[in-house]
Structures are given as structure tokens and as C-alpha cells.
Amino acid sequence: MSTRRHTALPKAQILIEALPWLTRHHGKTVVVKFGGNAMVDEELKAAFAQDVVFLRHAGLKPVVVHGGGPQISAHLDRLGLVSEFKAGLRVTTDEAMDVVRMVLAGQVQRELVGLLNRHGPLAVGMTGEDAHTLTATKRYAHIDGEKVDIGRVGEITEVDAGAVQALLDDGRIPVISSIARSADDGHVYNINADTAAAALAAALGAETLMVLTDVEGLYEDWPNSDDVISRLTASELERLLPDLASGMVPKMEGCLYAVRNGVNTARVIDGRVQHSILLEIFTDEGIGTMVVPDGAAPEKEKRA
Ligand SMILES: Nc1ncnc2c1ncn2[C@@H]1O[C@H](COP(=O)(O)OP(=O)(O)O)[C@@H](O)[C@H]1O
Numbered sequence: 001m002s003t004r005r006h007t008a009l010p011k012a013q014i015l016i017e018a019l020p021w022l023t024r025h026h027g028k029t030v031v032v033k034f035g036g037n038a039m040v041d042e043e044l045k046a047a048f049a050q051d052v053v054f055l056r057h058a059g060l061k062p063v064v065v066h067g068g069g070p071q072i073s074a075h076l077d078r079l080g081l082v083s084e085f086k087a088g089l090r091v092t093t094d095e096a097m098d099v100v101r102m103v104l105a106g107q108v109q110r111e112l113v114g115l116l117n118r119h120g121p122l123a124v125g126m127t128g129e130d131a132h133t134l135t136a137t138k139r140y141a142h143i144d145g146e147k148v149d150i151g152r153v154g155e156i157t158e159v160d161a162g163a164v165q166a167l168l169d170d171g172r173i174p175v176i177s178s179i180a181r182s183a184d185d186g187h188v189y190n191i192n193a194d195t196a197a198a199a200l201a202a203a204l205g206a207e208t209l210m211v212l213t214d215v216e217g218l219y220e221d222w223p224n225s226d227d228v229i230s231r232l233t234a235s236e237l238e239r240l241l242p243d244l245a246s247g248m249v250p251k252m253e254g255c256l257y258a259v260r261n262g263v264n265t266a267r268v269i270d271g272r273v274q275h276s277i278l279l280e281i282f283t284d285e286g287i288g289t290m291v292v293p294d295g296a297a298p299e300k301e302k303r304a
């Protein structure tokens, strides 16, 4: 008797390719930073939510930290307020801080929670203010050796990951806005979302920090060529940092901080590619740029 050919066989092969990655990541915490520019397309947002829920059902513990730079700028613009960035950070007046908080916690975070919860009672939104998750003091920008006041922008001084961990232990998906409580004056601070994600990944002892953005990864010679660096060590990244342009600076500083503080890999991946998270975690190829600690053995890496 001849064996019947099943047309669905390739699907089984795809699932089997994911098996080693499923085994490797089972029970591990993955912090995913969803950026403003990767977040403006409705289909991409829905696919992002599917990926995160997939991770959760595959036995990983995803945590979402989100930005919303373009959404904040659009709202400020509607109010007739100008957006100014210095050294990649938004100059945040007291008035702008109210808008940042309202847009991140009241709009962007709510939308992400809603998209994730289409798939079940999983996501719980919070900001870094909640349960002392993120505490910060005033941060200054350093431009050409000068200390510049950029308003209510914070430098994270302490992370208490207890509330986030409790949500993970309860099987939830925490969705966190990048706002911190102030250690010094009872108000709140605006934190770059890449920086917030890296600090949380380290505090949670995450396996991976994954930063979604609107480019393929870290370009070797931006903007002159589109060669993406696929893997680099912490020391190699440290040497590159002074030459990076503003948008990439907090991302790569965050990746460096994460791998220097116990996170096994930090990746920058293209959020414009549908299901980029699944491609990165569950396929042999992987996409984007991966940062590893110095001396990391290739077999410990996800792409090995
Ligand atoms: N070496 C580099 N590789 C890739 N992108 C770079 C590099 N240097 C600067 N950039 C810029 O950084 C941008 C990403 O930062 P940003 O716009 O802040 O992202 P997001 O909104 O996702 O947080 C890219 O779109 C690109 O214009």
C-alpha cells in the first residue's frame, strides 16, 4: 500500500524546526521593546500581538515595554507644542510630561493591552510608576562636553521588578509604559523606552532583550551602506557606541547594559517585518543584530 502524501506536511516540518528553540526558551523571560516607529501600522500591531501571545502559549514569559515617540509628537503637535530632541531624548517640559504620560499610559498602552487581550485574559498594563517598578532622578544630556537641561527626563536609579514578576508568575503578559516615579520630588519622569526595557530585562534576569525598530538592525556604516552587523560582543559594541547616531544610541546602550548585567542576548530586529519576533526566536536563520556578552560560547547563542 503506498503512503498517502499529505499536503500539510511542510507545516509539520516548520513546527519541527521550532522544536530546539522551544526547548531552549521554555520558561524563560523575554523582554520585548515595541517602538513608536514600528507601531504605526495596524496590521503590524496585530501581528505583534499574535507573536507575543504565541510566545506566552509556547511556554515563554514575554514582557512588553513600549514606546510611542511618534504618537507623543503627534499629540504635542495637535496642542501646538513643538517636539525637540537633544542627544536622542525628548526635551520634556512639565506641560509635555503630562502629554507623554497621557499618550503612553492612556492611549498606546491601552491599545496594546486591547490587542493582546483579543486572544484571552492575558495582558495587564502598568507604568514604571506602579509598585515602584522604575525609580529615577533627573537626567541631563551631554552635548559636546556640556551638561544640558532637558526637563523632566529621568535616569533610572532603581528597578523593583516584583510586581512584573508577580504578573508573570500568574501567567499574565505585563505591558509597561516607560515612565518612572521620581526619587527626588514626588513627580514623574519621562524615560526613553529602550533604556526602560534594558533596565527591566536586567532586573528580571531575562534570557533575551528584543528591541523592535524600523530598520533591519545595526548598520555597519549607516547611512552609507545597508550591511547589517548580525552578531557582536559587548566589547565590540562598546567600541562602536561613540560613532552611533542618535536614534540608535539608546537602543545599543540598552543592549550593552543588558548583556553586561546578566541578560544572555540582546537583539535589535526589524519591526516592519510581520512576525519578526517569531522569525527571530523560532527559526534557524534569525534576523537583525544580536549582542552577546564577551566570551559567550557560540553554542549558547540562539542562532547556533
Ligand atoms: N548604525 C545605525 N544602524 C541603524 N539605524 C541607525 C544607525 N544609526 C542611526 N540610525 C537611525 O536610528 C533609527 C532608529 O531609532 P528610532 O527612530 O529612535 O527608533 P524607534 O522609534 O524604533 O525607537 C533608524 O531609523 C535610523 O534612522
Ligand SMILES: CC(=O)N[C@@H](CCC(=O)OP(=O)(O)O)C(=O)O
Residues within 6 Å of the ligand: 034, 035, 036, 037, 066, 067, 068, 069, 070, 072, 088, 089, 090, 100, 153, 154, 178, 190, 191, 192, 193, 194
Ligand atoms: C526621554 C524620551 O525621549 N522619552 C521618549 C519616550 C517614548 C519612547 O522612547 O518612544 P520610542 O521608543 O517610540 O522612541 C519620548 O518622549 O519620546
